[in-house]
Amino acid sequence: MDKPLKNPPTYMINSVDHALRIATMLQLEGELSVSEVAERLGVARSTAHRLLAMLVYRDFAVQDDRRLYRAGPVLELAAHSPSLASRLREATLPHLHRLVDVLGESVNLAVRTGDTVRFIASVECSQSLRVSSREGMVFPAHRTTAGLLLLAELADEELEAVYPAGRYADRPADRPDLDRLRTELARVRRNGFVLNQGRSERGVVALGVPLRSPDGGALAGLSVSMPSTRYHRHRLPSLVETLSRAAGAIEADLARQA
Structure with missing residues (x-):
């Protein structure tokens, strides 16, 4: 785990x-x-x-x-001179703790840099079987919940720029199939959330929604992660609603700060 x-x-x-x-x-x-x-x-x-x-x-x-x-x-x-990531983290942490209290699962905030995402905040739940903190870790964007949310914001030419073939010449297996990825990202845009069932880690289910700036652009991905044994499909609507409410509250706090 x-x-x-x-x-x-x-x-x-x-x-x-x-x-x-x-x-x-x-x-x-x-x-x-x-x-x-x-x-x-x-x-x-x-x-x-x-x-x-x-x-x-x-x-x-x-x-x-x-x-x-x-x-x-x-x-x-x-x-x-706080960076955007540090300001996001400061504004988000109280909401992450409340989310853990409500959902009983670990929650995360991640931002994208190129073809990777960095987890800038993570709060673990108290259950003995839990997804541990990912804070400070960096992972391939196309394999993570937050990464898919943020890649879905890009136009086709921007996506091409993130994954130029030349950059992966010596490691072609690390470059995603862009046609398949575009199909997945179109589904993310339609749904407004990402459900990640074992894509990034076996036995883990993650669900995420975007965190947006006042102009509507996605700043980060807000997600909850849990062992797959505790996820059931009937929970999906309530999880999305809870995460979306939290994202809205964080966005309101950021707007007031701005």
Whole structure:
């Protein structure tokens, strides 16, 4: 259930992966303690402390007089000039927590960059069997719920630009069949949502709706993920309605901020 949707490098360097994840958390979330970092990474406090010490040494983090860590000089530009992704995350997180309370399943927010999507916010449910947090992870757009929602916004020529054949010359299997993808995206546009049954991960069902800007363009994909054993077709209308209401509330908050 917890296996990522993309393949890790052949020679996975866990310490580097942990450090990059900490940097992402500091940039997106703000202050963190050693205990919080250790819990999030699933490592010992001593390991978390060593990783944070290295980030401080390289100016990716700083420690204040309360012994809390925050983004350092290397990351502070983004902290003081919030990106669209960080503003989206801040506006969305309260709604994600409410969605988890209502649906009892894990929920996510993801944005698209080229042919990939990045999960910028994720809240896990409390059930013992659950879909784990995808926050900070990057996956192929055409294999994910949010990715399909956002690709559906593109015109044919824009879709071609996302998947030029030359870019995949040395890895043709990674390029989707564009005719088949266009058919799928047309269905997404008609339905207004994506139902992903095992497409990106075996045993997982995800359902998503777009999150739109005031001008109507899709900013991100809002989704709920659950073990396939807990999904039943009769739940589809209520799930879509609940997600759509949440998306509308987030859009209203973003409009007020703007």
